[in-house]
Amino acid sequence: MNETIALNLRQAGNALRAVYVRELAAYFLTPLAYVFIAIFLIALGSFTFEIGRFFDTNQADLAPFFLFHPWLYLVFLPAIAMRLWADEARGGTLELLLTLPAPTWSLVLGKFLAAWTVAAAALLLTTPIWMSVNWLGAPDNAAIFLTYGISFLMAGSYLAIACALSAVAGSQVIAFVLSVAVGFIFTAAGLPVVASGAASVFGPGLAEAMASFSLLTHFEAAQRGVLELRALFFYLGFIAVWLAFNAIWISARKGG
Amino acid sequence: MQALKVDALSKSFGPRQAVRGVSFDVCIGETVAFLGPNGAGKSTTLRMIAGFLEPDSGDALINGVSILSDRTRAQLGLGYLAEGAPLYFDLSVRDFLGFLARTHGLTTVAARASIARAAEDAAITDVLSRPIETLSKGYRRRVALAGAIVHDPPVLILDEPTDGLDPNQKIAMRSLIARMAKQKAILISTHQLDEVEAMCTRAVLIDRGDIKADGTPAEIAGHAQSGKLEDAFHALTRPEKAT
Numbered sequence: 001m002n003e004t005i006a007l008n009l010r011q012a013g014n015a016l017r018a019v020y021v022r023e024l025a026a027y028f029l030t031p032l033a034y035v036f037i038a039i040f041l042i043a044l045g046s047f048t049f050e051i052g053r054f055f056d057t058n059q060a061d062l063a064p065f066f067l068f069h070p071w072l073y074l075v076f077l078p079a080i081a082m083r084l085w086a087d088e089a090r091g092g093t094l095e096l097l098l099t100l101p102a103p104t105w106s107l108v109l110g111k112f113l114a115a116w117t118v119a120a121a122a123l124l125l126t127t128p129i130w131m132s133v134n135w136l137g138a139p140d141n142a143a144i145f146l147t148y149g150i151s152f153l154m155a156g157s158y159l160a161i162a163c164a165l166s167a168v169a170g171s172q173v174i175a176f177v178l179s180v181a182v183g184f185i186f187t188a189a190g191l192p193v194v195a196s197g198a199a200s201v202f203g204p205g206l207a208e209a210m211a212s213f214s215l216l217t218h219f220e221a222a223q224r225g226v227l228e229l230r231a232l233f234f235y236l237g238f239i240a241v242w243l244a245f246n247a248i249w250i251s252a253r254k255g256g
Numbered sequence: 257m258q259a260l261k262v263d264a265l266s267k268s269f270g271p272r273q274a275v276r277g278v279s280f281d282v283c284i285g286e287t288v289a290f291l292g293p294n295g296a297g298k299s300t301t302l303r304m305i306a307g308f309l310e311p312d313s314g315d316a317l318i319n320g321v322s323i324l325s326d327r328t329r330a331q332l333g334l335g336y337l338a339e340g341a342p343l344y345f346d347l348s349v350r351d352f353l354g355f356l357a358r359t360h361g362l363t364t365v366a367a368r369a370s371i372a373r374a375a376e377d378a379a380i381t382d383v384l385s386r387p388i389e390t391l392s393k394g395y396r397r398r399v400a401l402a403g404a405i406v407h408d409p410p411v412l413i414l415d416e417p418t419d420g421l422d423p424n425q426k427i428a429m430r431s432l433i434a435r436m437a438k439q440k441a442i443l444i445s446t447h448q449l450d451e452v453e454a455m456c457t458r459a460v461l462i463d464r465g466d467i468k469a470d471g472t473p474a475e476i477a478g479h480a481q482s483g484k485l486e487d488a489f490h491a492l493t494r495p496e497k498a499t
Contacts, residue, residue, distance in 0.1 A: 004326055011328050011361060018358040026346060092342035096403075099306045099338070100359045101331035254310045 008103055015102030019110030023084070027118050032080070037122045040076050044068060044126060061139050062147070065129055066223050069151050070187050070216050073119075073158040078179035080118055081162030082172045084111045085250065089170065098254065108247045112156075112163050112239075119155040123148065143225030150222035153235035157215050158183050160242035167249040183215075190214025258317075259284050259441035260411045265304050265314035266465075267297075274300045276465040277314065282441040282458075284410065287433065289456040289473070290445040293493050297465040298445045299339050302415050305443075306336040318411050332360060335409040339416055339445075341400035345389035349380060349399050352388060353406050360407035370406050378402035378432060394425035401429070405436065412442045418451065430455055449485045453477075463493040 027033035047068040088094040097107055130148075133139045162179035169175035188194050189210045199207035211217050215238070218231035260282040267275045275297040282288045292298050303309040305316040307323045307330065316323045321330040344352055353374060357367035375381045378398040383391060388399060401417060417433070418426045426448070433442065434455050446452065452459050453473045461469040461476060469476050469492055473485055480487035 004329065008328050011332070011359075014361045015359045018355050021358075022344070022347070022351075022355050025351070030346065091345075092338070092340050093344060095303070095308050095338040096342045099308050099331060099334075099336050100356075101328045101361075102359060103328065254308060 011102045012106035015100055016106040016110040016113075019097075019107050020114050023111050023114030024117060027080070027114065033118050033121070036076065036080050036118065037125060040072065040122050041125055043072055043076070045129075047072070048129065062130065062133060062144055063223065065126070066147050066151065066219075070154060070219060073155050074183045074187055075180060077115075077119060077155060077158040078162040078165075078176045078183065081112075081115045081159050082166050082169075082175040082179065084115065084163055085167040085246070086169055086172045086175045089253075094250075094253070098250070104251050105243075105247045108163070108243055108250065112160060112243055112246075115159050115163065116156050119159060120152060123152055123155065140225060143223075146225065146227055147219075147222050150219055150231060150235070153232070153239075154215050154219050157186075157235050157238045157242070160239040160246070161186070164242045164246035164249065167246050186213065186215050188214075188216075190216030190220070258282070259319055260305070260413075260443060261317040261320075262301070262305060263315045263317065265301060265311045265316060267300055267304060267309060267311050274465055275304070275311075278462065278465070278467055279314075280460050280467065280470055282411070282443050284441050285438055286458060287437045287442040287444065287456045289452040289459040290443055290462065291447075291449075291452065291459055291489065292462040296462045296493070298462060299415055301462070302336075302413055302443070302445060303338075306334060306338075306413060307331055308338075332407070333409050333411055335404035335407070335412045337400055337404045337412075337414040337417055339419075341397050341417075343388050343396060343400055343403075346387065348385055348387050349375070349391075349402075350384045352399065353402060356403045357406050362407060367406075370408065373408075374402040374406040377405060377435065379428060394421050394428070397421060397425070397429065398432075401432065410440055412436065412440050414442065414444045416445055416447070418446065418448060426451070449489060453485060461489065461492055468492040 044065070048065045088097055098104065100107070130144060134141070161182050162175065165178040165182060166175040169178055195207050195211045198210050218228065218234050221228055221231060258281045262278060262280050264277045264279050265275055266273070266277050278297070278301055280288075290298055290302070300309060304311045305318070305323065307327050311324075318330040319333040321333065323330040344355070347355065350371060353371045354367055357370050362370055375384055378401050380395060380398050380402055383395055388396060391399065397417065401414070404412060404414070414433070418429050421429060430451060433444070436442065437455070444456065456473060458471065459469070459473050459476050460467060469479060477483050477485040477488050480491050
């Protein structure tokens, strides 16, 4: 039995690596990743400087920059994850993939990590704005570093939703629309206007519970420079739950 | 030696029973044709053996390993060419074979040697660097076949490997399968009855989920007065009716 577990783990590692490399190549050997990163950076820059009034705040921090992360992730990240499973189902390669000698979860993780790497690359390319702030003033770099980290985890959360829904949807377009809709629910639940509305309808207890499931709530705490272990567990748990859904939904296709 | 043992596999899709307790086995050195009209349950059976579909009951043993209780180990011993030969069109032939070699646990060095051997066997060495999307249908089939044999499995399952190929490509595919036949247990689903007589040592005929005949092509042909395999096929199976 132990030998079977060892074989499964070894094969999971092999498949995870192979799928990760294959997906990363699919992103970076085609215009996909470059177009995504370029447009994401342009959008983030425009929001930060035009709407966030980065220079007008006269403060050496990145608040106007981080403010828009959740909303841009909500729209942009489903665009890179929507193809991951919908394409396999459409092209018939799902059969090829699911008859590989590897547990389904390793394939799910390989694909997710490849998409997360693209998000990490986009996030890394925003560092000139951090350098500018350091050149202009003396920001709290520890808080900025922390917020970058949480932003990365939050990006993983939006991607995990999109990966899972790509496994359910029959096409990329449906996967995209579903992911934006579900992502919006998990974002908007943390907005004050939604929280106060929910409090008047369901009572403050339930409203608070709703807000605690929002991707926004924990990110805002990090922006204030507060590292909450709870936030770390929240995002990692959120990713794990959605990837579990992803694996379950893909495995469900085996039932026919 | 039984390299593949199919044991009472059954599968229903809603109220329709697609496969009803199908059992047969394939030994090393045997090339077995899996015959039947469209919708007979051939692909469903092959998909259950390969671990893509879960059977309602029954099991398939690949090299003595159950696809249900020890799926990964069973799949390591299996080369599977799915219906329609699915491929990653954006990859080059070498990258596609490399992907499959790595997922089967081959090291970089071993993978390089295996890719060279599989490419040689499938006669695709001249297109190794080309993107799959630029290849003809005949080459694509052979690339998919090379993918199924890159890890040198003892059991090979090919779902309609010559479907849609021109006569020259069919001859090339058959000679390739014949070359591998001695060392492997091969199960081929096909509609080409001339192919069955030319290269299969046995045939299993299935209709509406049930096995109707299992024997050498000559034995099965004996079911018809004319002694022709085509007439026996017609006599043993009923034309598909819309339900």
